[in-house]
Amino acid sequence: MPANLLGRETSPYLLQHKDNPVHWMAWGRDAFERAKRENKPVLLSVGYAACHWCHVMAHESFENPEIAGLMNELFVNIKVDREERPDVDQIYQSALAMLGQQGGWPLTMFLTPEAEPFWGGTYFPPASRYGRPGFPDVLRGVAETYRNKPENVTRNVAALKDALGKLAENRAAGEVDLAMLDQIADRLVREVDPFHGGIGHAPKFPQVPIFTLLWRAWLRTGKEPYREAVTNTLAHMSQGGIYDHLGGGFARYSVDEMWLVPHFEKMLYDNAQLLDLMTLVWQAEREPLFETRIRETVGWVLREMIAEGGGFAATQDADSEGEEGLFYIWNEEEIDRLLGPGAEVFKRAYGVTPQGNWEGATILNRLHRIEALDAETEATLAEQRAILWREREKRIKPGWDDKVLADWNGLMIAALAQAGMVFDEPAWIAAAQSAYAFVRDRMTEDGRLLHSWRAGQLKHRATLDDYAHMARAALALHEATGDAGALEQARAWVRVLDAHFWDAQAGGYFYTADDADDLIVRTKSAGDAATPSGNGTMLAVLATLHHRTGEAAYRERADALAAAFSGELSRNFFPLPTYLNAAELLQKALQIVIVGDPQASDTAALRRAVLDRPLPDRILSVLPPGTDLPAGHPAHGKGMQGGVATAYVCTGMTCSPPVTTPDALAAALTRR
Structure with missing residues (x-):
């Protein structure tokens, strides 16, 4: 009999859904074979444990027996953790974009039993609202179309299949002309909010590779607008509500243009990238605010994000007790009670008011005055923050996704190695070494990396990003410690990529290996997403290996990789800052x-x-x-x-x- 099979999984996100009345199955051959036997379309739902709107849709629809009954009657239902299966998520997010819709999570896609997409969306409410159709109406409509209008499904499948096939195409040209970097920086800096920092308007994401490119442009040219764009952005983020002023660490993004109201989830990869950039900026600026945020963020990582065995955990949730941000917010009465006569100093500094700044409560921030106060006041504020942090520790904490992902660990390992060198903090380097050893030793089978580890179980083949970010991490540790084994390990991981991921016809690395057999297409891109692109990172890895070893083969492969995507610059350079920064490293x-x-x-x-x-x-x-x-x-x-x-x-x-x-x-x- 069909049943919910997610209890067999280890992903915290999948386990969150194990008691749904939906007959969920994990992604795999069994689910699609069942869809073929029963001649049903597949409902694919993709999300992750820290995702607020994923929780909302789960509560409204997947826990609703009537809606679940419809799903079970009309579809074979597959639930995917996008952090465990970024390869699956990437394909179907692309398909949704090709349907003219904005992607995101939860991702809701409808597939044929051959895993071919034909329609989809993101969050659907249980009844029509927000300008979105109700989920039951969507379910009935899609099933009716699949059953009675197969020609419509066939037409959509054919169009999407053709478009998805082009995801592996890249536009090649010659060597990257470094003169273009200044032109690109001139164009990108115009997109930066001159008042609050960040790119564009709300919502605002950190966009670290872009600001790294702008910082490099300032170092190269001395043009003040580049410097101001980066320092202003980092200062506002560091003093905004997107930063956890009590516990350290940055949230995923801000829902407003001021960086005041965050989407409260904390992701390992965002904090790794911000540590990298702030360390580089601090080396030039010596800004105390940036050093403080670096030290506090590393403190959060080492205190709260180390999983069993020494690897780094993936995320902290946005929600606790079923409410977004509840763990982080305060009201004036609490502040007065806890801080006593000195509360007024804290309330002025952190914007605490009777009415609050978000849904009647206060998100702590210092946006009304970015600059530091006098030393005595700052010392008092530090003591008061410690009091509030101890009180906050008594609250029910947000969910913790303790799975260890190779690619995200690679980002944090490299960031800690670099920051540990710059700030002369051997403990940071030691933590990076411990996580590196865990991935190297516990997340490898038969010489091949795997992507995810949790609860003693290793799952899912590694992607390009896993190898690229871990190879970069190995090289960072080699620089920090002189460990020759780390250099050799980077070389070994590159050999796997060259054997199983390289496109011998058009150049560049595919996102998945040549023996990945459960996907409908292999994608290939140099564009950054929430994390730096694997191909861009590999360009830096190959350049570093060439310069460290003197071996011409690494330079030849790096030149081929750079040329494979250089034609993309004339089409759209906005997603390519990691690739461009690596091209400068290669040549200079x-x-x-x-x-x-x-x-x-x-x-x-x-x-x-x-x-x-x-x-x-x-x-x-x-x-x-x-x-x-x-x-x-x-x-x-x-x-x-x-x-x-x-x-x-x-x-x-x-x-x-x-x-x-x-x-x-x-x-x-x-x-x-």
């Missing part, structure tokens, strides 16, 4: 080699001179005396001078004269 890498005892003070001083500077194209190597770089490296054969630690700064195949003091090294870096 700054190799810094320090030869000296890694534990000696003179070596540490030279290393600090490098880490104190914003060098996004930096490739730093510290070599113990008596070791050497590969023969193809421009610093091959160079060693210590006068028995003290010695640095060489290289671009292309040319290196600076040897320098032995931090000031001389800083001067050499400035000249470059």
Whole structure:
């Protein structure tokens, strides 16, 4: 007899639906074979554990026995966690866009028993409202069309199948002209809100790769509008309600243009990207606000986001006790009771008023004054925040999705390794090493990465993004620790990508491997989504490997990858900042080699001179005396001078004269 089969799964999102009266099945051959036997269309529902509107639709429709009965009668129902199966989500989000609709979650798609999409949407209410049809009407209408108007279904399937087939097409051209980067930056900076920062109007997302591109443009050109766009955006985000002023960490996005009201879910990948960018900006600005937010956010990660075994958990939910944001909001009476006579200072600083700023309550923020107050007041505010945090810890916490995803872990590992070096925090690097070891050792089978781990179970083949972000993480740890094994592991993961993901005809890496057998199409793109693109990241990985090893094969593959997507720049460059930033690294890498005892003070001083500077194209190597770089490296054969630690700064195949003091090294870096 049909039944809800999600109790067999490990995904927290799927388990949230295991008691629905809907006869849910997980994505797989069994579900589609059943659809063929029963000659029913498939209802595919995609979401994730931290998604507020997914919870709403679940409560309104999937927990409703009457609506569930309709779903069971008319469809084979498949539930997918988009974080576990980003490959499935990517295909059907694309199909929805091709139907002229805006994507998002929950994703509701209707498929043939061959997994071919023919219609869909996102959230549907239980009865018509918000300008959306009621879900029962949608169910009946789709089933009636499938049953009685098969020609309409066939027509939609054919059109979408043809369009989906083009998702693997890329427009190739020659080498990326770096002169275009300034033109692109000029165009992108016009999209930045000059008052509140961020791109465009509400809702606002962090868009970290774009702001990284603008920061690189400022470092390259010294043009103040680029700098202002980035620092203003980060300052408003850091002081807005999108930031958790008590516990640290950034929410997914802001529903308004001011960064005041967040969608309260916290995602590992957003915080990793923001740590990367804020660290790079801090190296130039030395802005105390950014250092504070970096330290607080890392504190949140290490306190609340480490899963069993040392990997990093995926998300914290937007909802607790069935209400969005309930965990995070305050009213004036609570603040007065907890802080006593000093409450007025806190209320002025954090915008606490009797009427509140969101649905009668207050989201803590400091947007009315971005700048810091005097040191004494800031110390008082820190003590008051600690009081409120301890009180908040007594509340029922939002749901925690503790599955470990290889790609998102790669982003956080690299961010912690970089920030740990810059801020001289060995504990951050150690946490990155622990997560890296977990993914490397526990999420690998037969030499191949898998995507997801939870509750002792490893699931789902890895995508391009898993390999790309973990290879980048390995290279970051190699730079931070000198671990030769991490370098070799990055090389091994690239070999898997070259064997199973590379498009030998048109160039570029497919999102899924050549042995992925449960998808209707293999996609390929260099465009960023919520996370940096796998192809863009791989361009940086290949460039780094070439410069670290001196091996021409990595440069050849990097050049081919860059050329495979360079024609896309004339079509739409907005989604391509990760790719563009990597293209600059490929052509303008700054190799810094320090030869000296890694534990000696003179070596540490030279290393600090490098880490104190914003060098996004930096490739730093510290070599113990008596070791050497590969023969193809421009610093091959160079060693210590006068028995003290010695640095060489290289671009292309040319290196600076040897320098032995931090000031001389800083001067050499400035000249470059």
